[in-house]
Amino acid sequence: MSTITNENLKIQSLEVKDVRFPTSLGEHGSDAMHTDPDYSCAYVTIKLSTGLEGHGLSFTLGRGTEIVVAAVESLKHLVVGLTVVDIYKDFASFWRSLTSESQIRWIGPEKGVIHLATAGIINALWDLWAKLLNKPVWKLLSELEPEQLVSTIDFRYITDVITKEEAIEMLRKGKTGQEKRLEILKSTGYPAYTTQVGWLGYSDENLESLCRKYMKLGFTAFKVKVGRDLNVDKKRLRIVRNTIGYDCKLMVDANQVWDVNQAVKWMEQLAEFQILWIEEPTSPDDILGHAKIAKELKPLNIGVATGEMCANRIMFKQFLQAGAMQFCQIDSCRIGGINEILSVYLMAHKLGVKVCPHAGGVGLCEMVQHLQMWDYLSLSGTMEGRFIEYVDQQHEHFQDRLDVRNAHYQAQQFPGYGTTFTKDTLIKYEYPCGTEWQAMFAKGIYSDPRK
Structure with a gap:
């Protein structure tokens, strides 16, 4: 009920x-x-x-x-x-x-x-x-x-x-097999990748040490910040690849720092490191710019991920329509809460784009796990090729503690959204x-x- x-x-x-x-x-x-x-x-x-x-x-x-x-x-x-x-x-x-x-x-x-x-x-x-x-x-x-x-x-x-009628039909189909998926979710959790290893201010030694730490914790997908200096990026990514090998997935994030053509050229130089996606390569408002980058990088098997600063469902709609994102990164706070986020999941599902939420920060990991688990249970019905971002920051401040084991978010059983701070x-x-x-x-x- x-x-x-x-x-x-x-x-x-x-x-x-x-x-x-x-x-x-x-x-x-x-x-x-x-x-x-x-x-x-x-x-x-x-x-x-x-x-x-x-x-x-x-x-x-x-x-x-x-x-x-x-x-x-x-x-x-x-x-x-x-x-x-x-x-x-x-x-x-x-x-x-x-x-x-x-x-x-x-x-x-x-x-x-x-x-x-x-x-x-x-x-x-x-x-x-x-x-x-x-x-x-x-x-x-x-x-x-x-x-x-x-x-x-x-x-x-x-x-x-997408219309209301289409959305209802999608969700009706999503009810099929839900109980079986719930059993899988409860037994294995939802896969995560970590950005904790790769903040741009971290030293090379810290970068390598953290990669080793999170590999021991079961992580097989890692994200590293790039965009300030090309030679430094190459050096840091070489350290990461030498540490995690080429069986693990590697993503990079430029946080909007490049122009469109600069993004393409920069990523061509980093392609040797077998990058799964480049995140926020240019202005988060530049839909056609992202589309051009995605088209240019497709032969290199590098996808484009964006969405953490996408303003609303209308911009998400256009990103999805334009083929400007191969990985849709909803953020639990950037647009108008769960109500609007649900609409983005529905559009992404219809247009065949994977949702891999942006997390980290304060409370974002706590919230997006609920959204991605709902998507698996009720809409997409799959975890294949999808992750929830994990950053090991500020979790101790919440009354109900996040549970990530063997690089998987565990399905929480406490009531609510996980957003209650301790006194x-x-x-x-x-x-x-x-x-x-x-x-x-x-x-x-x-x-x-x-x-």
């Missing part, structure tokens, strides 16, 4: 906090474009009149988080006072009420900071729905009847690729008043923004 029937469950409050972690001190997350990221998030708490809370977040890199927090505050009046029955029985309409508020829409629409704020709120509502039913989100999604799941999606602007984390890392930030301000490691 996936329906909430208690009509008295009213949303009493919505709060949002700025939570940051000083990851730049160890150059964790560093790449050619983002040289000093402090993994952070706008952390949303939606509280019911009964006291039950749903938690959602929208990932950021430090400075600027306060802007997302302000955007969440601007949407609060559209949420507080509603009953969850009214939201969940017509979730698509509620989603549209957030993304189409007539004045706030002007500074989007359906993109940028406002969409990041929307994702934080929507993620919290799905966490709440799953907690009300005492289920993990992946289980809630996979148990929804096709009609009910489709009712959560706003199909405006994408019906030229200790909020005490230490809420910015700028948390005790850890106060200590770093006092030592001069960071400057106190209030002075």
Whole structure:
């Protein structure tokens, strides 16, 4: 049963906090474009009149988080006072009420900071729905009847690729064999690749050491950051290939640093390392540029992966239509939460493109595992050629711990979306008043923004 029937469950409050972690001190997350990221998030708490809370977040890199927090505050009046029955029985309409508020829409629409704020709120509502039913989100999604799941999606602007009727038919077909796939998922988990080995700020020695570490943990697919210096890239990729061999898969990520022609030429120079994909080779908004890169690199058997900064389902639609991505990388926070992400999965499935989610950061691994497991159980029906990204950062801060064993995400059994911080984390890392930030301000490691 996936329906909430208690009509008295009213949303009493919505709060949002700025939570940051000083990851730049160890150059964790560093790449050619983002040289000093402090993994952070706008952390949303939606509280019911009964006291039950749903938690959602929208990932950021430090400075600027306060802007997302302000955007969440601007949407609060559209949420507080509603009953969850009214939201969940017509979730698509509620989603549209957030993304189409007539004045706030002007500074989007359906993109940028406002969409990041929307994702934080929507993620919290799905966490709440799953907690009300005492289920993990992946289980809630996979148990929804096709009609009910489709009712959560706003199909405006994408019906030229997929309609509600087509989506329902796909999901009906996806029910066939679901129980058998569930047994496989529970026994083996979902395959992962790791980016933890290859941050651009890491030394060569650390790069090699981490490759060996993650091979021992069972990983056979690795991603390395590239794009700052071609000769350095060749040196680093040679270290990686000499360590992991050529039986393992290797992907690279330029994080938007190149022009289109530069991307093609650069990757031609790296083709000797047998690259599975080049990720974000150019501007994340350049659909035709990605299509050109994909066409030029196809003879080299190098695919194009992108999507972590794709603004909305409409841009995903065009990337998919143009053959501009061979690997579709949804992000659990970049577009408007689960509702919109479901539409991207459906379009990718129809157009035959594999979804391999972007993860890492704060809470992204925790969230995308639910989405990819739903896809396996209810839509694509396969794990072949698909992975979930894994980065070993900030997992200890969540109440329900991520479980990755033998390079496979294990199907979580706790209720919710896995997005609830521990109380200790909020005490230490809420910015700028948390005790850890106060200590770093006092030592001069960071400057106190209030002075």
